[in-house]
Amino acid sequence: MTLGSALLVGGLAVPAQAASASATQAGSAAATMGEMVFYDDYWTHSECKRVGRDGQKAKMWKIYSCQESLWDWDLYVGY
Structure with missing residues (x-):
């Protein structure tokens, strides 16, 4: 090889x-x-989760995930 x-x-x-x-x-x-796509980043985990829940309640996306990155929290959503 x-x-x-x-x-x-x-x-x-x-x-x-x-x-x-x-x-x-x-x-x-x-x-x-269903593919998870990057939506936005947030300074705190609680803020990321709040935006994820709010978007889910508003039926903007079906599922969300907050992933820790080097400096902040990245919100990924699935439509």
Whole structure:
């Protein structure tokens, strides 16, 4: 296996064919489950959760998730 024919996936070098197959499977699963997309970022977790709940109650999105990032909290929503 040459460096050009391998990809780094989860810290392991795997052949490009195996990596592309698993990426395709992951893409199919995301389409089936509904894709979570970035909406906005907030300084506090409580603010992120409040905006997520408010949007869900207003039927702007079906599901939300607040993910901690380096400096703040990122709100991801699913439509």
